Amino acid sequence: MTQYIVRRLLLMPLTLIGVTLLIFGMLSFLSPAERVSLYVRDIPKNDIVMDSLIERYGLDDPFLVQYYHWLVGHQDASTGEWTGGILRGEFGYSRSANQNIVDLIKRRFPATVELALYSIVPLIGVGTWLGIVAARNHDKFIDQLARLFGILGYSFPSFVFGLLMLMFVYAEHQIFPPDRLSNWANLIVNSEEFINYTSLVTIDALLNGRFDIFLDALRHLVLPIITLSYINWALYLRIMRSSMLEAMNQDYIVTARAKGVKEKDVFNKHAKPNAMIPIVTMSGMTIAGLLSGVTITETIFIYPGIGSAAAAASTQLDVVTILSLVLLTGFLLLVANLIVDITYAFMDPRVRLS
Amino acid sequence: MAEAQAIEKKLDGLIGEYTERKISRSERILGPELYRIIKGIFTTPSSMVGFFLIAVFILVAIFAPQIIPPKENTLDPYKIRRDGFASVPKAPGTVWAKDPPELTWWYETFVGDEWVHLFGTASGGWDIFYGVIWGTRTAIKVGLIIEGVTLLLGIIIGCLAGFYRGVLDDIIMRVVEVFQTFPFIMAAMTLSAILTPIIGKGIWPATIALVAFGWMSYARLIRGDILSVRERDYILAARVVGAKDSRIMFKHIIPNAIYPTLVVASLDIGTIVVSFAALSFLGIGTEIGYADWGQLVSFARNWIPQLSNYWWILIYPGMALVLFVLGWNLVGDALRDIMDPRMRNR
Numbered sequence: 001m002t003q004y005i006v007r008r009l010l011l012m013p014l015t016l017i018g019v020t021l022l023i024f025g026m027l028s029f030l031s032p033a034e035r036v037s038l039y040v041r042d043i044p045k046n047d048i049v050m051d052s053l054i055e056r057y058g059l060d061d062p063f064l065v066q067y068y069h070w071l072v073g074h075q076d077a078s079t080g081e082w083t084g085g086i087l088r089g090e091f092g093y094s095r096s097a098n099q100n101i102v103d104l105i106k107r108r109f110p111a112t113v114e115l116a117l118y119s120i121v122p123l124i125g126v127g128t129w130l131g132i133v134a135a136r137n138h139d140k141f142i143d144q145l146a147r148l149f150g151i152l153g154y155s156f157p158s159f160v161f162g163l164l165m166l167m168f169v170y171a172e173h174q175i176f177p178p179d180r181l182s183n184w185a186n187l188i189v190n191s192e193e194f195i196n197y198t199s200l201v202t203i204d205a206l207l208n209g210r211f212d213i214f215l216d217a218l219r220h221l222v223l224p225i226i227t228l229s230y231i232n233w234a235l236y237l238r239i240m241r242s243s244m245l246e247a248m249n250q251d252y253i254v255t256a257r258a259k260g261v262k263e264k265d266v267f268n269k270h271a272k273p274n275a276m277i278p279i280v281t282m283s284g285m286t287i288a289g290l291l292s293g294v295t296i297t298e299t300i301f302i303y304p305g306i307g308s309a310a311a312a313a314s315t316q317l318d319v320v321t322i323l324s325l326v327l328l329t330g331f332l333l334l335v336a337n338l339i340v341d342i343t344y345a346f347m348d349p350r351v352r353l354s
Numbered sequence: 355m356a357e358a359q360a361i362e363k364k365l366d367g368l369i370g371e372y373t374e375r376k377i378s379r380s381e382r383i384l385g386p387e388l389y390r391i392i393k394g395i396f397t398t399p400s401s402m403v404g405f406f407l408i409a410v411f412i413l414v415a416i417f418a419p420q421i422i423p424p425k426e427n428t429l430d431p432y433k434i435r436r437d438g439f440a441s442v443p444k445a446p447g448t449v450w451a452k453d454p455p456e457l458t459w460w461y462e463t464f465v466g467d468e469w470v471h472l473f474g475t476a477s478g479g480w481d482i483f484y485g486v487i488w489g490t491r492t493a494i495k496v497g498l499i500i501e502g503v504t505l506l507l508g509i510i511i512g513c514l515a516g517f518y519r520g521v522l523d524d525i526i527m528r529v530v531e532v533f534q535t536f537p538f539i540m541a542a543m544t545l546s547a548i549l550t551p552i553i554g555k556g557i558w559p560a561t562i563a564l565v566a567f568g569w570m571s572y573a574r575l576i577r578g579d580i581l582s583v584r585e586r587d588y589i590l591a592a593r594v595v596g597a598k599d600s601r602i603m604f605k606h607i608i609p610n611a612i613y614p615t616l617v618v619a620s621l622d623i624g625t626i627v628v629s630f631a632a633l634s635f636l637g638i639g640t641e642i643g644y645a646d647w648g649q650l651v652s653f654a655r656n657w658i659p660q661l662s663n664y665w666w667i668l669i670y671p672g673m674a675l676v677l678f679v680l681g682w683n684l685v686g687d688a689l690r691d692i693m694d695p696r697m698r699n700r
Contacts, residue, residue, distance in 0.1 A: 011528075018532035029548050148400075151687055155680040157628045159635050160672040163654055167661035167668060178658070238687075292537050296632055300655070310540055314547035315637045322544050330535040337535075 004345060008338055019330050020086075023323050024067050030319065032059035038095050038318060086327070096318035097309060104309060104321070105328060110199035111180055112298070112305035116290035117200070118221050119228045123290075124283045127233040128276075131240025135275075136267065138245060147241075150234030162227045162300035169223060176222045178301040185216045224301045228294060232286065236279065243278050247271040281344050288336030292329035388613060394692035395685060404684030411678055415490045422484050423455050432488055432645045436479040437471065443657070443664045446474040450481070474666035476653035480643060482666060486674050488645035493678060496557055496630050497623040504565045504626075505619045508572025509612070515573065516580030516611075517603055523577075530570045539632060541567045546638050557646075560630055560639035568626070572615055579611035586610075617689060624682025631675055647675045 027035070032054045040050050054060055058069060073085025084090045091101035099107075127150075134146040153161075169176050181189060181201060188194055188210065189201060197207050202221075205213035247253070248271050256270045257263075293307030302308070306325060313321035381389040395401045414421065424431035437444070438452045447470050454469035461469070473482035515526040533541075545563035553559060583589065584607055592602050631648030634640045640649055650671035657664045 014528065015531055015535065018528065019535050022532055026545055026548055029552060034551055147687070151400075151683050152680065155624070155676055155683045157631060157635075157648075157675055157679065159632060159648075160651060160668070160675055163651065163658075163661070163668050164672065166658050167665060171659055171661040171663075238690075289537060293540065295537075295539050295543065296636070299636060307540070310543065311636050314543045317547055317551060319544075319548055322547060326536055326540055326544050329537055329540060333537065334535050 001345060005342055008341060012334065012338065015334060016331070019334070020071065020327065021067070023327055023330075024070055025063075027319060027323055028063055028066070035059060035319065038320070039093075086324070091324040092320050094313065094318060094321040094324075096313040096316040096321055101321055101324045105306070105325070108304055108306050108309050111201075111303065112291060112293050112307065114200045114202065114217075115221065115224055115228075115294070115298070115303060115305060116287065118202075119225045119290055120283075120287060122225060123229040123232050124236060124279070124286065126229060127236025128240045128279055130233060131237040132244060132272070134237060134241045135244035135248070143241075146237060150237040153230040153232075154234035156231055158227060158231050158294075158296045159300055161231055162223070162297055165223045165227055166300070176219055178220070178223070178303070180217065180220055180304055181213070182216050182220075185213045188213060220301075220303075224294075224297050224303055227297050227301075228290070236282065239278050239282060240275065243275040244271060247275040250274075277344075277347055280347060281340055284336055284340030284343065288333050288340075291336075292332050293325070391617065391689065391692055395688050398688040398692075401685045401688035404681045404686075404688070407677055407681030408685070411490050411681065412494065414487060415494045418487050418491050420458060421460070421487050423458065424488075425453075425455075432492060434480045434485045434488070434643050434645050436643070437475055437481060438479045440475075440479050441477050443477050443653075443667055444471055444475040444479075446471060446666050448474065452479075455484075473670040474664075476650065476667050477656060478643075478653075480650075480653070482650060482670050485645045485650045486647070486671055489647045489650060489671065489674065490678075492557065492644070492646045493627045493631075496561060497627045500561055500564050500568070500626050500630070501619060501623050504568040505572055505615070507565065508569040508619075509576055509615065511569065512573035512576035512615075513580060513603070513608065516577040516584070517607070519581075526573070527577075530573055533567060533570050536567065538567055539629060542629065543633060543636065543638055546633055550638065555639065555641040556644075557630075557640060560633040563633070564626060564629055572619055575618065576611060576615045579614055580607055583607050583611040614693070617693070621682055621686035621689060624679040624686070628675065628679055647671045647678075651675070 033050060036050050036053045036057075036059065040053070058066060058074075061069070069084070071085060072087050073082045073090065075082050082088065084092070089102060091105075093099075094101045094104050097104045130146050130150065134143045137143045166178065170178065189204070194204070194208055194210070197204050201217040202214050205211070205217060248267075250271075253266060253270055256266050261270070293305055293310060295307035295311050297303070298305045298308035299311045306329065310322050310325045312318075313325070384392065396405075419431070422435075424433075425435060435453075435455060437450050437454070450469040450471055457467060457469065465472075471481055471483065473486060475481055476485075511526060511530075515523040542560070542563040545566055546559035549559035549562055553562075589602060589606055592606050597605075627647075630639075631646065631651070634644070634646050634648035635652045637652065640646050642649070651668060654661060654664070654668035654672075657667065661668060
């Protein structure tokens, strides 16, 4: 067990190096001129500027040299000062967002976290519940209905479902608007008197005693949450259903029944806890996926998170920004994966004891 | 004595039952496992609905030029035909004013002798009916290309890892891990954004990007199956009679290991088409006016506050996408139940 964890921890830096190499490799598909042109206006006139920029940032250097500079930064020959380098937290400047990428992440990430926090319970809870209902009524009408409902949701591309929600709920009835806050609330949140504790608007609003802002933020979260939940329910439904059916077929269920345990207790106390193991692994990955930005859902609902920032950057071909964001999300997923695997090892006695 | 006779009779009956089970011709050709799978998907009602949906889409794609012909002498039939450049979307049923397509026989028979915008237009005069019909072609074309290349890549890499094992396997699996670290859509989005200035707009940047970040699951799947197949007795038997490595690989291991991967892959087309549509919905890849469902749905984004007035921009292409994916998912879901060993004989 310890050996397994140590092995995984040792492999992680290796994977991280691979990840950065891959990202930087993608960047180097573009010629130096193409990479510079993002930052230069009026290109035909400013040919010299471009050349000097390429010279200054060493964009003509060999791949590995550039990779090294990207990773740890440049050292000024005369002063010995270091600049840039993602290891030192300097990701560069984002053209599409007009700010430093670190600031961009600091501003956008809490919004993504907030959306993820509120989506987890309806997404995983309801999906699992549907799976249990389907398994309990195996091959009856309710089972078929739940599965059809799940598959239908799974077949909706998130952008179609999100836009449908906006059409039927927002455009028709003017409730549950897109974006994160209404204008009036935004003014207050950005003003001096509103103290920023966590950057999660709903929690900050409560801490500041502004119940109206809390409600406003919740109002804006409703549609993205519904969208994210519905299109993912099928996954949890299917896994919980089949895992539940499998658990009901095990020997310990026969034992429990033979002892005279009530059927309800057999289902809830003996089968359910064991059937939950795959759900735990799945939810780890789902949470990581939600945290790494749900690109399309955020874009449709104009929700200012990591995902919509990445989408905006890539439509404007702002390669530097999107690569930094991808690096961030890749790192998040890597850590999440590790945590999931270790929890899984702890939960399953067969793995734990080996 | 009587008891023993009874038992013998019973046994006879059992043996008789066993030998009398008829093995049909198709089962003999396909083998028991594949036969069970194929019989399963053709007898489940939900997967039949799925097959029907897929068949309709394939027919629409094949007969697209007969349903609504492209502009004469056009270089690119996938360019959606437009009716003027009006910025306000026209409702379904509006007469096609400027430059209508030639009349087709089905249209004259069932609708009338003047083209109207059956599904309305988006802002800019793009005809949505044309987009949906030709978008079916794009969807199937893109789905097949991406799926084919991804699968081939995955199979080659997975076979290398599974067959040679050792260091090569370790390296390949590390690379797979690196590629799988990224969220799929975001990674594909990044790569197609980078490729767009290099190879220009069109279906290719998104296609390449989806292939580049899609092969890993197939590689893992086939590697696992190869690792299990190569331990079977018949492989040992082949070794014993002195078969060469290449013969064992191509004649014995791959044919026995490939089916699960092929089946899973063929049903991923729905997901792939959605991913492609998602990229072009975000505005990455195809240029505006390309007949592609994601592109069409993105027209609806400009009208969010008034979407209930301009519902047709969203509903028709959205419906095409949902039905297409639903078709594949229905078949896929039935298949998953059939293939899941835990679900067998229930």
